[in-house]
Amino acid sequence: MHRLENDIRNYAWGSHRVLAEFGGRPSPTARPEAELWIGAHPSTPSRLVGADGTSSLADAIAADPHHHLGSALAAEYDGRLPFLFKVLAAEQPLSIQAHPSHAQAKAGFAAEEELGIPRDDPKRNYKDPFAKPEVFVAQTEAEVLCGFRRSAHAAHLLSRLGVATLAPYIGSLLAGRASDGFRVVVTTLLSMPEEKQSTLAAQVAAESARAATASDVNPDEARAYEWVARLHEAYPGDVGVVISLLMNLVTLAPGQAVYHGPGVPHAYLRGSGLEAQGNSDNTLRGGLTPKHVDVAELLKVLDFEPLTDPVITAQPVPGSPAMHWPTPAREFGLYECEVTDDPHVMSLTGPRIALCLEGTTHLASGDTQLELRRGESAYFAAAEPDATLTGAGRVAVIAAGQVRRAR
Known part of the structure; x- marks a missing residue:
């Protein structure tokens, strides 16, 4: 068991306060701080x-992958830590994006390697051959665009705007399979x-600003229209503002989560939270960005099926005070536990990282003991004994390989 030092990524959409205050540093910061990265990327x-x-940590794992990952995970993930843990703080909207499946990432990476495209080329899509599923758990109220909404509802939102250019798109959404309609429109x-x-x-932004204040609009629809207007202010002329009306607009309370599997379009609009994801850089963007958008490759990856119930609530872990957010991802499992004076054994297989969210957590693993305060983290190799947690606070734990591998 080791204490970790972690780095912060500075992006324009980040916060001047959230991550600094989480880490006990002075705020506001001179530069926006967007993501705290914890792992071995x-x-x-x-x-x-x-x-x-x-x-x-990356060098330590590479030097002895069987100790750090265990034999099964070391073979499955080629000696690489499968997950990446982040604390995300968004004051401004992020781009609409999607991530490939493992098969898509493997094929796309091989193709771009064969073409000789430098891995740091901003137009490159696949930086590695790995999938990037992710779950986001809100720590403050957060708003997220997540997957396509019901096609009839998307058509209704577009039709209220009275923009003649949208008529054929509305027709596509109302005819045949929903996924086919979304594919045609996007x-x-x-x-x-x-x-x-x-x-x-x-046009859509101007009419959305009007529709948001109409007497017969419901609160959820008004919020969707308000975001269209705000997104156009941030990204004028970007067609992603239109695509946002096709997507679920989800408001998460603290503790609620959304899962983005392969191909699910999403965009974080505001708020802070924990993000557990596959240890990959593969991102295909679809709007709300000045960065490269590879339309052809994005269309290959996107999942056009409506996502009818995107919000995940935490579920109790049987026989434990911990909670977890169930997802089909094998790369990671995310858990949270209230820590008290009653000892709790963190019984998980594979490599694990613990992050103190509130208060103080005392960790004991074998002969090693650590005390974590808010914003501090610790790493456990697969070969190290389970940790016992005591204290007064709240801790999050990410672990790998908790979902059985498909046969």
């Missing part, structure tokens, strides 16, 4: 704190000339 690995200083929107995209985005 090659670009920003955490550091193991020892008596002789610090060392890279393909058309992303493929039209930039000038037409800009004109349509401006």
